[in-house]
Amino acid sequence: LTLGAAVIIALVIRTFLFEPVRVDGHSMDDTLANGEIMFVTKPEYLTGDPQPGDVVICHYPDRGNTNFVKRVVGVPGDTLMFVDNVLIRNGEVVDEPYLTPSRNQNGFSMLPITLGENEYFVCGDNRDNSHDCRNLTNGVPEAITRDMIIGHVRYVVYPFSDARSIN
Numbered sequence: 736l737t738l739g740a741a742v743i744i745a746l747v748i749r750t751f752l753f754e755p756v757r758v759d760g761h762s763m764d765d766t767l768a769n770g771e772i773m774f775v776t777k778p779e780y781l782t783g784d785p786q787p788g789d790v791v792i793c794h795y796p797d798r799g800n801t802n803f804v805k806r807v808v809g810v811p812g813d814t815l816m817f818v819d820n821v822l823i824r825n826g827e828v829v830d831e832p833y834l835t836p837s838r839n840q841n842g843f844s845m846l847p848i849t850l851g852e853n854e855y856f857v858c859g860d861n862r863d864n865s866h867d868c869r870n871l872t873n874g875v876p877e878a879i880t881r882d883m884i885i886g887h888v889r890y891v892v893y894p895f896s897d898a899r900s901i902n
Contacts, residue, residue, distance in 0.1 A: 762859030
């Protein structure tokens, strides 16, 4: 009975409150590094919606329950385009101080896309090495839906020497 209660409590905490998630890959360099363990919170997305700039854990269509860590760059109603790696949202250039210039020089451009009522656009911070909404389906841009966003990355908790908050 005690073991069963502990398992149920752990599942409730992981489903609705928070969970640790390991970074697997380099798509978020230099914000997050391969192998780091992040603390991901969930309550704010149970009652609210992701905002531009949030670093999130999400799932992609047809990729099962594989976790991806990306940054929200567009929310419902936004019109987005890229011109030579520069993000333009609703006609204005977006300042992205979290990008490392040497990791974002592949010259990517994308025609405008307007996000629907339940659509979000996410990208890695290492855009030269990121599979994200810019090239989600066979190299074609595609938004993800709100239910594919699982949680908000708040902190790096391991390695302890690199512990920090994520903005």
